[in-house]
Amino acid sequence: MAEISSSAPAVTASLQEWLTYLEKLHPKNIDMGLERVARVAANAGVLKPAALVITVSGTNGKGSTVCYLETILQAAGxxxxxxxxPHITEYRERVRVNAQELPDSEHVKAFHAIEQARNNTSLTYFEFGTLAALWLMGRQSPDVAILEVGLGGRLDAVNCVDADVAVVTSIGIDHIAFLGNNREHIGYEKAGIARSGKPLICGEASPTASIAESAERIGAKLYQVGRDFHRTEYDESWSYRSQNTQLNDLPLPKLPLINASTAIAAIEQLPLPVSLSAIREGITQASLPGRMQPDTVNGIEVLLDVAHNPQAAVYASRYLNKFYPQHKIFAVVGMLSDKDHAGVANALSSQASAWYLGSLSEPRGETADNLVINAKLPTESCYLFESVEQAFAAAVTAAQQWQMNDGKALVFGFGSFYTVARINAYLKGA
Known part of the structure; x- marks a missing residue:
């Protein structure tokens, strides 16, 4: 694959100049395969970013699992x-060292180092950024590197690093152009991050046979939720149980509980002692922007989530039913064109009373006109707008009118990372 000709910015250039350069460096946004990225990783010396490495793949739940791992391990010292x-607001969100984002200048140094190491090997934006993240971690030598897989697993750039513990959170139908259109094949791709003789933690409640088959073929030791580790939820707490561990009176988290138990199962496989108090503290502290993110505007409650596939939408529906049972839901939606619009809408149809659809102008962004057709939504309860921001503003106005006369209202924005980013920017007055 030929590189698109362009001169690299200087090490004194801005972060934005480098990001613009990365966007133009490769003919494709996604180019699955490890040969190119592994070669550059070896040249850059970034294949061992930490003493221990946890790699996390899955359709949904990767971000929250990574967050639990980070907060628990941080609490343990x-x-x-x-x-x-991807990031929601700015690129620096993608890398954290000791729970802190790094300054622009550090990212620029990392990009410059990868540019020197690649020797004209063509890299996508994601591949270049992944290698730069590994370079940044390597300079700090953390006890544990926690790496979220971008897409798939087996052929994802993150998989150039050997995981000491691999995690598969869930299997759903998404990115079918790259991963296949059935759960068995997607499970095969996700489980490709496992390594021989190392643990593979599966937090999928209904796992595909391909996960166990992949673990056996690779020689990884599979730990399966419902078989090797379990969770029990109570009204105000929950418990975790495995063959060697029993944890009681754990605090209910802000993020999905299933991913908390998956994270604990992964931590059990590390050669690091972690106390019950650290686990409790880490669970309490875990939160992520764009994952059931609460806010308020003009007296109206707002909830934002990056849910963009049916599996995530089902979780969102249950969350709304549990925490907002008396609210009228005004749904603000913006989605990409290659997502399952009808599946997402159907999962939330019992919760949303009115739909405010906004067009996304980003790459692969869907128009509101197409979204209402593809999602098979009732036209009498749909309102279409040229942007997500316009849709959100209209939903807030409608929610205010409802709340003045009838009861509680909630504006729920979802459908894409872009959607959440746009609403966040709108809320900040950007």
Whole structure:
């Protein structure tokens, strides 16, 4: 694959100049395969970013699982490096060292180092950023690196690093152009992050056979939720149980509980002692922007979530039913064109009373006109807008009118990372 000709910015250039350069560096946004990125990783010396590495793949729940791992290990006194994607507001969100984002200048140094190491090897934006994140972590030598897989697993750039513990959170139908259109094949791709002789933690309640088959073929030791570790939820607490561990009176988290238990199962496989108090503290502290993120505007409650596939939408529906049972839901939606619009809308149809659809102008962004058709929504309860911001403003106005006369209202924005980013910016007056 030929590189698009362009001169690299200087090490004194701005972060934005480098990001613009990365966007133009490769002919494709996504180019699955490890040969190119592994070669550059070896040249850059970034294949061992920490003493221990946890790699996390899955359709949903990757971000919250990574967050639980980070907060629990931090509470236990260990140093961490974290890589996630995509970002919501700014690029620096993608890398955290010891729970802190790094300044622009550090990212620029990392980009410059990878540019020197790649020797004209063509890299995508994601591949370049992944290698830069590994370089940043390597300079700090954290106790544990926690790496979120971007897409798939087996052929994802993150998989150039050998995981000491691999995690598969869930299997759903998404990114079918790259991963296949059935759960068995997607499970095969996700489980490709496992390594021989190392643990593979599966937090999928209904796992595909391909996960166990992959673990056996690779020689990884599979730990399966419902078989090797369990959770029990109570009204005001929950418990975790495995063959060697029993944890009681754990605090109910802000993020999905299933991913908290998956994170604990992964931590059990590390050669690091972690106390019950650290686990409790880490669970309490875990939160993420864009994951059931609460806010208020003009007296109206707002909830934002990046849910963009049916599996995530089902969780969102249950969350709304549990925490907002008396609210009239005004749904603000913006989605990409390659998502399951009808599946997402159907999962939330019993919760949303009115739909405010906004067009997304980003790459692969869907128009509101197409979204209402693809999602098979009732036209009498849908309102279409040229942007997510306009849709959100209209939903807030309608919610205010409802709340003045009839009861509680909630504006729920979801459908894409772009949607949450746009609403966040709107709320900040950007």
């Amino acid at each position: 260990y140093t961490t490096g974290v890589y996630t994607s």
